[in-house]
Amino acid sequence: AIEGDRVLREPICCILGHVDAGKTKLLDCIRHTNVQKGEAGGITQQIAATYIPVDYIKERAKPCEGVIIKVPGLLVIDTPGHESFSNMRSRGMSLCDVAVVVVDIMHGLEKQTVESLALLKDHNVRFIVVLNKVDRLCGWKHCPDAPIKKALENQSGNVKREFEWRLSKVVTQLKENGFNTALYYDNHKFQKVFDIVPTSALSGEGIPDLLLMLLLRSQATMMEKLTFVNSVECTVLEVNDDKDLGTTIDVVLINGLLHKGDQVNVCTKQGPVVTTIQDLLTPHPLKELRVKGIYKHHKELKAAQGVKIVARGLKYAIPGTSLIVVKPGDDLGQSEAKRQMNENEEGNVIQEISSLKTCKEGVYVQASTFGILEAIIEHLNSPGVNVPVSGCNLGPIEKKDVMKASAMLKRKEEYAAILAFNVRVMPEAAVLASESGVKIVTADTVYKLVDSFNEHIKRSKE
């Protein structure tokens, strides 16, 4: 997209909100996908980006004649709403240009809505409030994919009144949290007043409005920020252990160009690592990076994009840090990576645990992504749960992991356990575990995992 002599990149939009407000369902409705249905326990446990091309938005939103869209599309990042996943929420939020805060119209503001609003205020990020689940208003007449104003006009007096009443409640709650808001089509002061877009993620009312407003408000308020430049700005979102690809990192390319073969400096737990990009993978447009096996391979990628990078030496990469492209003879990358490492040392729970020299008493945790590892540890540390952690690792469970966990057998036997999330158990490791009495607990959600571990403790005490 070209505006005068400017080339614009896609705004990066982070979806935030309380558990079950409908964040993932909303994205499913936009993409015509069914990700939410396939989620274990119906909860999102990962952070993932989806590319939405502008032509698709034009087709869905049918902008009025004369409306000029200047940005080339949208990069949308879904986040989990559950309490233990604050790491992923703040990671998504700290790199986005604009946010969508999803509120369930029947519930109003909830705990993680308020948490998200506070974070947005801290980071000075503009957002649109989505008032979702309008189809749950008593007597709602479905108007699939209709603009919300039209859909509301079609409703009975009772539905309209319930809508107005619930809307005004939410407006008041938002005001109490320090934000002035208005229905987007009544909002004539959008520099100061935040938009509200009512939607249904089930039948699609309001979705055209949301897509269009995201583009129009972004280009109206942050032209400078959305100007494409050649220098690379790129943040690590997640570190994954992939069965076929080994350890990869998911990054958000915020600006600039990345190439296969580029030398990059990555911040890792063991210091800055220089490595070569072996492959650049993206999902297809309107698909999510976490849907496996259908990647597109690229020689070059232009911001904004969600990208999976295949390279060596990524195992201990730290999410939230920047990826720096190094040019031959350039040592700036090194010093910048070191600076970031120091900055990230604080509050990095995994780093803390891995640096424990004296083996403290606690369980061992193993997961397929860095983010899940953090979420499990956060949940284990939370007041109601209170299970200490002695060690953790990313990727398949190997013999050495079982050996580390088995150190607890003599100290506190019930902690001789590996809490494993979405990782393989290597055959030798399984044998060693059963011989030595190390319990391997598995489950498909963070919460069930900790519950099963507590069950195990209860049983072993009986």
Ligand code: GTP
């Ligand atoms: P977390 O990722 O766990 O934080 O939840 P979420 O905000 O992504 O919510 P999700 O998309 O998982 O939706 C939660 C439940 O609400 C699901 O059962 C959805 O089908 C339902 N739901 C979402 N949007 C709507 C809507 O607009 N109308 C109705 N009736 N149900 C909805």
Ligand code: MG
């Ligand atoms: Mg979700």
Ligand code: NA
């Ligand atoms: Na959910």
